[in-house]
Amino acid sequence: MTTATQEIKRQTENKELKNVVILFAGDSGDGIQLTGTQFTNTSALLGNDISTFPNFPAEIRAPQGTLAGVSGFQLHFGSVNIYTAGDASDVLVVMNAAALKANIKSLKPGGIVIANTEGFGTKNLDLAKYPKGVNPLKDGSLDKFKVYEVDITKLTRACLEGSGMGVKDIDRSKNMFVLGFLLWMYNRSMEPTISFLKEQFKKKPELIETNTKVLKAGYNYGETTETFTTRYEVKAAPMPKGIYRSIMGNQATAIGLITAAKKSGLTLFYGSYPITPASDVLHELAKHKNFGVKTFQAEDEIAAICSAIGASFGGSLAITGSSGPGIALKGEAIGLAVMLEIPLVILNVQRGGPSTGLPTKTEQADLLQALYGRNGECPVIVVAASSPSDCFTMAFEACRLSLEHMIPVMLLTDGYIANGSEPWRFPNAKDMPEIKVNFATKKNGTIQNGDVTEERYLPYKRDEKLSRPWAIPGTKGLEHRIGGIEKENDTGNISYEPENHEFMVKLRQEKVDRAANNIPDQKLDNGKEKGKILVLGWGSTYGSIKTAVKDCIALGIEVSHAHVKYMSPLPKNLGNILKNFDKVLMPEMNNGQFSKVIRDKFLIPTINFNKIKGVPFSAGEIKAKIEELNK
Amino acid sequence: MSTTTTPAPTEKLTAKDFTSDQEVRWCPGCGDYSILKQVQTVMPDLGIARENIAFVAGIGCSSRFPYYMDTYGVHSIHGRATAVASGLKATRPELSVWIVTGDGDGLSIGGNHTIHLLRRNLDVNVLLFNNEIYGLTKGQYSPASPLGKVSKSTPYGSVDNPFNPLALALGAGGTFIARSMDRDPIHLRTILKRAHEHKGTSFVEIYQNCNVFNDGAFEVFTEKASKKAETLFMEHGKPLIFGANAEKGIKLDGFKPVIVNVADVSANDLWIHDERDEMKATLLTRFFDDPKKADHMPRPFGIFLIQDKPVYEEGMSAQIADVIKARGEGDLDTLLRGRETWTIN
Ligand code: SF4
Numbered sequence: 001m002t003t004a005t006q007e008i009k010r011q012t013e014n015k016e017l018k019n020v021v022i023l024f025a026g027d028s029g030d031g032i033q034l035t036g037t038q039f040t041n042t043s044a045l046l047g048n049d050i051s052t053f054p055n056f057p058a059e060i061r062a063p064q065g066t067l068a069g070v071s072g073f074q075l076h077f078g079s080v081n082i083y084t085a086g087d088a089s090d091v092l093v094v095m096n097a098a099a100l101k102a103n104i105k106s107l108k109p110g111g112i113v114i115a116n117t118e119g120f121g122t123k124n125l126d127l128a129k130y131p132k133g134v135n136p137l138k139d140g141s142l143d144k145f146k147v148y149e150v151d152i153t154k155l156t157r158a159c160l161e162g163s164g165m166g167v168k169d170i171d172r173s174k175n176m177f178v179l180g181f182l183l184w185m186y187n188r189s190m191e192p193t194i195s196f197l198k199e200q201f202k203k204k205p206e207l208i209e210t211n212t213k214v215l216k217a218g219y220n221y222g223e224t225t226e227t228f229t230t231r232y233e234v235k236a237a238p239m240p241k242g243i244y245r246s247i248m249g250n251q252a253t254a255i256g257l258i259t260a261a262k263k264s265g266l267t268l269f270y271g272s273y274p275i276t277p278a279s280d281v282l283h284e285l286a287k288h289k290n291f292g293v294k295t296f297q298a299e300d301e302i303a304a305i306c307s308a309i310g311a312s313f314g315g316s317l318a319i320t321g322s323s324g325p326g327i328a329l330k331g332e333a334i335g336l337a338v339m340l341e342i343p344l345v346i347l348n349v350q351r352g353g354p355s356t357g358l359p360t361k362t363e364q365a366d367l368l369q370a371l372y373g374r375n376g377e378c379p380v381i382v383v384a385a386s387s388p389s390d391c392f393t394m395a396f397e398a399c400r401l402s403l404e405h406m407i408p409v410m411l412l413t414d415g416y417i418a419n420g421s422e423p424w425r426f427p428n429a430k431d432m433p434e435i436k437v438n439f440a441t442k443k444n445g446t447i448q449n450g451d452v453t454e455e456r457y458l459p460y461k462r463d464e465k466l467s468r469p470w471a472i473p474g475t476k477g478l479e480h481r482i483g484g485i486e487k488e489n490d491t492g493n494i495s496y497e498p499e500n501h502e503f504m505v506k507l508r509q510e511k512v513d514r515a516a517n518n519i520p521d522q523k524l525d526n527g528k529e530k531g532k533i534l535v536l537g538w539g540s541t542y543g544s545i546k547t548a549v550k551d552c553i554a555l556g557i558e559v560s561h562a563h564v565k566y567m568s569p570l571p572k573n574l575g576n577i578l579k580n581f582d583k584v585l586m587p588e589m590n591n592g593q594f595s596k597v598i599r600d601k602f603l604i605p606t607i608n609f610n611k612i613k614g615v616p617f618s619a620g621e622i623k624a625k626i627e628e629l630n631k
Numbered sequence: 632m633s634t635t636t637t638p639a640p641t642e643k644l645t646a647k648d649f650t651s652d653q654e655v656r657w658c659p660g661c662g663d664y665s666i667l668k669q670v671q672t673v674m675p676d677l678g679i680a681r682e683n684i685a686f687v688a689g690i691g692c693s694s695r696f697p698y699y700m701d702t703y704g705v706h707s708i709h710g711r712a713t714a715v716a717s718g719l720k721a722t723r724p725e726l727s728v729w730i731v732t733g734d735g736d737g738l739s740i741g742g743n744h745t746i747h748l749l750r751r752n753l754d755v756n757v758l759l760f761n762n763e764i765y766g767l768t769k770g771q772y773s774p775a776s777p778l779g780k781v782s783k784s785t786p787y788g789s790v791d792n793p794f795n796p797l798a799l800a801l802g803a804g805g806t807f808i809a810r811s812m813d814r815d816p817i818h819l820r821t822i823l824k825r826a827h828e829h830k831g832t833s834f835v836e837i838y839q840n841c842n843v844f845n846d847g848a849f850e851v852f853t854e855k856a857s858k859k860a861e862t863l864f865m866e867h868g869k870p871l872i873f874g875a876n877a878e879k880g881i882k883l884d885g886f887k888p889v890i891v892n893v894a895d896v897s898a899n900d901l902w903i904h905d906e907r908d909e910m911k912a913t914l915l916t917r918f919f920d921d922p923k924k925a926d927h928m929p930r931p932f933g934i935f936l937i938q939d940k941p942v943y944e945e946g947m948s949a950q951i952a953d954v955i956k957a958r959g960e961g962d963l964d965t966l967l968r969g970r971e972t973w974t975i976n
Contacts, residue, residue: 045973192971241976245969255966262963269722289954291961294947296721299747303714306707306744310687310718313705314726318718336708429963449652473703473719473726476682481651481697483706493653494698 014187016233019078021086022182025103026095026119027064028057028071031175036073037421038179042192044246044423047236048077051543052421053085053616056360065119065127070102079235083543085420087618093178095119095152097128100136112146114181116174118153148227152177159217163210173214180218187233190215240425247424249388249417250277253321253347254284256395258291261317263396264403264435269311269318271296271304276359277415278323278349301329305346309333312342313482315439315472317399321347324366325356331374334408336484338378338508341460341468343402346380347395350414352614361614362415364539365590370410371568371597377505379512381405382567384412386542389424391417394565397519400435405515406467412567414589416616417540440469440478445490459492465518466511513569522571527553527560533629534581536606538564538594540616541587547619552626559626567594575602583629585609587622637727640680646671648681651701662813662839663692666760667699669819670729674702677727677827684727687716689736692767693760693839696731710741713748713757717943720753724944727827728755734775735765738794742774746803749832751943756826756833761796764845777921782844796836797935798916801909806831806938808912810931812838814853818864818932825934831942851922852930861922865915865933870901873929881928888914888928904933912936 022039026032033054040052055072062069076086091112094100096119107113120137136142137149156174157167176193183190194212201207222228247255261268270293272282286295294316298304305320312318320330327348337344350366352358366373370382381401385394391413398411445458457478460468471478480492486504488495495501525542526549527534537545542563549561562577564570578584578598584606586595592608599606609625611617649671657663674684684702688694690709697704703726707715712730720728730748737745737759748757764782765771771784775796779788800808807829811822819837826833838849851857863873863881871881872893880893880901888902905911912935920927955961 041971045971047973047975236975239975243968243972243974245972247969258961258966259963267722269718271718288961288966289951290958291966292951292955294721294951296718296947298714299743302711303717303744303747306711306714307718307721309707310705310715310720311722312718313685313703313715314719314723316722332708333711336711340705426967426969429967473685473723474682476680479681479702479704481653481686481700481704481706483697483704484708485706 013230018080021076021089022091023074023089024093025072025099027069030095032071032073035175035179038193042188043077049082049237050077051082051085054419058360065124067098070099079237083546087620097124101128109144114148116152117149159214173211176211176214177218180215181222184219184222242425244423244425246421247389248421249391250280251284252391253395254281256392260396260399264437266317268293269316271298271307272321273298273301273304275323275326277418278321281321301326305330305333312344319345323349323351324353335374335378337408339484340482341406344408345398345402347411349418358614363589367593379509381409384539384567388417388420388422414540440471458490461490516569516572519566522574525561525563530580532558533583535561535585544617544619548622551623557630637679637683637725639678644675649674649701653698658843660842665813669816673820673823679727686729687712688731691733691736693733710736713744720755721944730757732759734761734773739774749803749805752831752940753943754830759836760839761836762839762841763848764841766841770844795919800834801916805834806940807833808935810836863929863931865904867906906934906937
């Protein structure tokens with residue numbers, strides 16, 4: 001760009017919008033995730049409410065330009081409250097033909113396509129499996145959209161001509177051109193990105209310079225090219241006062257675990273084996289060694305949980321994390337932890353199943369596995385997070401319940417919220433409650449040994465919560481042995497007595513049930529306390545249900561929304577809430593698992609509404625279902 | 632590192648102090664009794680307070696062991712003692728951790744954890760009771776049973792080759808490799824003490840007679856009549872000599888060990904055992920012939936190899952200390968805030 005062209009200022013129209021959905025799509029090597037994240041952060045700083053959803057290809061390095069290699073980043077931002085990443089997009093940015101083909105169906109009629117023309121050559125069209133001679137940019141198939149063809153590759157190369165960089169490296173910064181252009185289009189400052197580049201390439205200053213140059217070129221392209229006559233403005237959203245940051249679910253989970261460790265005064269131990277989409281929790285925790293966090297990358301899923309069991313026996317706050325297939329492998333060891341009655345948090349970042357299933361896609365189909373998926377009667381506490389930032393809250397809660405009740409706790413999140421992000425009004429450390437942990441230090445009972453009564457440590461003597469004491473190695477006089485074999489209450493001695501087994505089975509269940517005294521009551525998220533329809537959800541469907549119910553209430557429909565986060569035990573008042581509605585609609589990204597549980601516990605005819613496609617519900621789908629029920 | 636020194640007991644302990652109130656339930660005559668006795672006898676000499684000792688076991692006859700030791704103990708699940716112990720030791724480096732496992736538990740269902748424990752070299756002791764059979768499940772062949780083993784699950788003989796447990800341990804990077812037997816209490820106690828002294832994973836294979844399902848599997852090595860001729864008791868710095876009258880020795884002919892008559896060679900020609908020679912230890916673990924084979928090598932007992940290698944839990948703690956030094960102790964508010972924030976008024 002010459003200075004002369006920069007000086008040409010045009011009159012552009014400024015249009016105000018309430019909310020916008022942009023979908024960036026391209027090859028996984030096109031820097032799509034980075035572009036999306038930077039635009040997100042910039043918008044967050046501007047005060048927009050935001051929700052994002054990255055969509056990764058299943059293959060790490062699928063062949064360039066193919067449909068299998070398309071990576072996406074969907075961003076929904078607005079001057080109104082935003083709860084989902086958006087049903088359909090207003091703007092689709094595509095770096096090649098495959099990206100267009102894979103995503104055009106999600107563009108609203110009249111939406112904008114920004115296409116990198118270089119990605120629409122014969123080779124790319126072939127790779128995207130368009131019939132010979134068909135170019136969607138030319139054949140009128142996109143007539144209902146506004147299509148802007150920009151030769152991003154060429155413009156980027158021109159911008160960095162003479163920089164001494166190779167073409168390959170130059171092409172890698174074309175995402176900055178896209179970003180710059182969109183920042184212009186939505187009236188956003190380039191400053192946050194420039195300071196990000198400075199931080200990111202501290203050790204390679206030449207890259208700061210080149211990337212900034214391309215970013216500015218993209219911005220100026222919008223400014224100087226006459227094709228673009230409209231710029232948009234999305235003002236700050238009415239969010240509660242406070243200080244915000246942007247947070248992704250897996251990151252929030254990790255921070256929640258560290259917070260719980262700090263608040264309980266225990267060492268955090270995380271035993272894990274890499275698995276999509278849970279690995280980022282391991283990565284995040286491994287970064288925070290200065291909190292004394294011990295991360296253990298185990299040889300397999302079983303070792304991951306067993307090492308955590310060992311750490312818990314030793315007095316650490318022990319966590320193991322995985323996704324469905326890994327949880328299946330951990331089943332036997334979860335049973336051991338149930339028998340040992342030690343604190344342990346098992347994180348399941350759910351993905352599409354069964355077997356390897358859809359590793360990079362989202363699903364909620366491990367609820368029954370969490371509740372029942374082990375041999376024997378093997379109850380654990382189960383909690384579920386409903387949004388990226390809620391992962392923090394529920395990770396903390398999982399630790400609290402596990403430590404306070406000496407029970408393994410399963411924490412469910414899923415691929416959608418794990419990789420999605422949203423603004424988070426984070427708490428101050430001092431506002432987070434302490435978690436009280438009292439290691440046993442004294443003998444707590446007696447046994448009769450012939451005529452003599454001996455003072456003893458009884459590992460399975462219980463308090464009113466039915467929780468047993470936690471005596472850790474190193475405590476003199478409390479030496480004891482625990483194991484997976486059925487045991488006698490109080491002493492923990494092995495016992496195969498029929499009566500004893502039934503007693504212990506019921507006792508372990510009762511112990512989980514009593515944790516209901518230590519969880520908050522179920523609240524209605526929206527709507528009246530009594531009415532025609534209750535939408536009952538759990539987990540990551542929160543945003544879509546929230547949006548749908550809000551819209552329906554605005555239309556005058558008598559509908560309410562309750563979102564369950566404590567899956568077992570359920571909040572004590574849930575039954576009373578259910579009684580107040582004629583119909584209970586249960587949207588789930590599975591084949592009706594929570595619905596089965598509700599029917600079993602409350603004997604009511606719930607209405608299933610299921611989507612098992614590896615992608616979240618759109619708010620529109622749920623709204624349509626509510627409207628149908630309202631007829 | 633000083634944090635890993637285990638506190639000493641305040642009073643003088645005896646074997647009785649390590650005996651729990653649980654009735655021992657192995658079959659009468661089982662080799663496990665002797666091993667339990669030797670462990671209980673050795674414990675007071677180690678100078679560790681009882682509360683700082685943990686026994687961790689999996690499943691199998693041998694895995695009942697923790698119940699009989701009056702220390703801290705976990706009787707876990709099949710094959711996973713090594714993994715449970717890894718988490719315990721990683722978070723509590725000052726504890727003295729003992730893993731009791733068997734040939735099924737440690738080499739079959741838990742084989743993966745065994746090799747990774749050895750690779751990581753946590754400072755724990757593994758006692759692998761090898762009876763070449765599944766006892767608790769009543770007599771199936773194990774991955775240590777010889778080819779052709781007739782057992783309940785292989786009535787016509789097994790068709791798979793056994794592991795050579797010590798060669799496996801060595802291959803996995805083990806830093807203390809030893810073999811002993813239930814029937815030689817003095818030798819077993821010596822090895823147990825040396826295992827305890829070693830910093831790193833000590834892997835001790837103990838030949839143990841299962842008199843119910845595999846009686847006499849090791850009798851050529853343990854019974855008086857044949858023991859001296861069939862076993863080679865290795866001592867550091869001493870020549871490798873065996874035989875009823877210590878008349879035979881081992882000599883290295885290039886890379887090939889050969890049996891010689893001691894009388895025919897000069898003392899300097901014999902192989903002098905060096906516990907720290909990895910190459911020679913590799914050869915010694917290969918002395919694994921079927922004793923029925925003609926010209927077979929005697930079976931070695933004692934310490935094959937000791938090596939100094941970094942210990943996992945120390946590396947883990949040191950890394951944390953380094954990061955704290957470089958970045959300062961983690962501050963929760965800084966973590967909660969993250970890199971970028973914005974304010975809404
Ligand atoms: S079955 Fe064999 S190994 Fe098990 S206790 Fe009996 S004799 Fe010992």
